[in-house]
Amino acid sequence: MLNYLARRTLVMVVTLAIISALVFIIVNLPEGDYLSSVIAELESQGESVDRQKIQFLREQYGLDKPLWQQYLVWVGGLVQGDLGFSFELDLPVQDVLGDRIFLTIVVNFFSVLFIYIVAFPIGVYSATHQYSWGDYGLTFVGFLGLATPNFLLALILMYAANRFFGTSIGTLMAPEFLDQPMSFGKALSILEHLAAPVIIIGTAGTAGMIRRLRANLLDELYKQYVVTARAKGLAEGKLLVKYPLRMALNPFIADIGNLLPQVVSGSVIVSIVMGLETVGPPLVRALQSHDFFLSGAVLMFVAVLTVIGMFLSDLALAVLDPRIRLTGGAAK
Amino acid sequence: MSNDPLGYPLSKIGADYLRSAIGAALCLLPLAFGTPLKGGVWLLVALALMFVLFAVRTFARQMTRVWVSDEGIAVSGFIRRILRWELLSEVTLSYYSTFRGRGKGWMQLRLRGDGQTLRLESSLEDFDRVARHAVDAARRNGLALQPSTVKNFSAMGIEY
Numbered sequence: 001m002l003n004y005l006a007r008r009t010l011v012m013v014v015t016l017a018i019i020s021a022l023v024f025i026i027v028n029l030p031e032g033d034y035l036s037s038v039i040a041e042l043e044s045q046g047e048s049v050d051r052q053k054i055q056f057l058r059e060q061y062g063l064d065k066p067l068w069q070q071y072l073v074w075v076g077g078l079v080q081g082d083l084g085f086s087f088e089l090d091l092p093v094q095d096v097l098g099d100r101i102f103l104t105i106v107v108n109f110f111s112v113l114f115i116y117i118v119a120f121p122i123g124v125y126s127a128t129h130q131y132s133w134g135d136y137g138l139t140f141v142g143f144l145g146l147a148t149p150n151f152l153l154a155l156i157l158m159y160a161a162n163r164f165f166g167t168s169i170g171t172l173m174a175p176e177f178l179d180q181p182m183s184f185g186k187a188l189s190i191l192e193h194l195a196a197p198v199i200i201i202g203t204a205g206t207a208g209m210i211r212r213l214r215a216n217l218l219d220e221l222y223k224q225y226v227v228t229a230r231a232k233g234l235a236e237g238k239l240l241v242k243y244p245l246r247m248a249l250n251p252f253i254a255d256i257g258n259l260l261p262q263v264v265s266g267s268v269i270v271s272i273v274m275g276l277e278t279v280g281p282p283l284v285r286a287l288q289s290h291d292f293f294l295s296g297a298v299l300m301f302v303a304v305l306t307v308i309g310m311f312l313s314d315l316a317l318a319v320l321d322p323r324i325r326l327t328g329g330a331a332k
Numbered sequence: 333m334s335n336d337p338l339g340y341p342l343s344k345i346g347a348d349y350l351r352s353a354i355g356a357a358l359c360l361l362p363l364a365f366g367t368p369l370k371g372g373v374w375l376l377v378a379l380a381l382m383f384v385l386f387a388v389r390t391f392a393r394q395m396t397r398v399w400v401s402d403e404g405i406a407v408s409g410f411i412r413r414i415l416r417w418e419l420l421s422e423v424t425l426s427y428y429s430t431f432r433g434r435g436k437g438w439m440q441l442r443l444r445g446d447g448q449t450l451r452l453e454s455s456l457e458d459f460d461r462v463a464r465h466a467v468d469a470a471r472r473n474g475l476a477l478q479p480s481t482v483k484n485f486s487a488m489g490i491e492y
Binding site: 002009082314 | 350351352355365372373376379383385389467
């Protein structure tokens, strides 16, 4: 297991290093930096600029150094937990993001949980009742879910909630808890508001997962060992749970690796549409205003969340599934 | 036991030393630039230690010698173990890969019996011969193998 752990960790560390370099390059592609833009803008308006403060910020965050040194300063800060300074909002990035990082993790965690909880029974039912009315109905709903972009579903649901129920399903908590420290009441309010975003973000993933579980289980159900077990008189329910379902579950677990990037990136757009207090809205604002530290920190956070999620899913699979070597796969 | 010991050749485990070195270097890079020990840096130090441990384990494998015969299997190195085939009670052959396509992976043969466990990886010289001995012994002892183990043996051309 140490062999697997070391190799997989190395892949993860290298991936994160490459992502950090790519994020740094992409965010810095536009000419100049935020401070230069602000100085030029203020001077063109004839306003005075606090040059001492600008110089202090330049030196503190290494903006006066060559690009490769700026990258090292930025990454060095990130690993220590110093996310940098949002020049636009004149606040440390940590203060800007505040609870948003936690709320993003909560929304994504519950979205993945929702996908698994909903997809599992529906996928099993569809496979065990192939070509029944129930299977056709659920397949139709599944395709509908796959074909509908999350942000569009968010807009439709927000309109419907407002039009027919006179209520808003946007935001992740009641207005009185905004910018308040975490409390029992706030946690309860977050849980109450979670349902709509979780369903919206999870719909496409759920539909895809249902299709995959159905296909995997159908493959297993037609194998000879199932026929043999049935011929020996094993009860249908026991047969299903003991053999084919177990075999069909491995791709189900492995799929979290494909699911996470989809959920995380999908939640960014949905958060903007629904006005959720996650990292999505500050990311877009920071990218528009060239606020490097804020956009870089959010992009790295999303990347770390995805890479660690995939790492944990691979570890779970390696522990749970004594992997089968594919015929023709080269073993060392 | 046969007199020709099997080992893990450097040509096959050399890449693991390289992985350990790259992993530890990447994790310790921030410290080289004077980053103080706080926050996530501790996590990087922990990961670097894991890579060092991996290097030690690779060295232990390099020192390992395996003797296999019709009577049993013996392993020497940091730890010495001898398992007679007649006492073999469990055989597991697992396949690991860090690639999602599951190519470029490696196998691990786990043999249990007489209160001890032997783990051998497919980078061992003549791994196929060891696997064949294990399968023959499992057949003689009437052991029930996991479906994945049977399939993995089958992928090696060994039927159970």
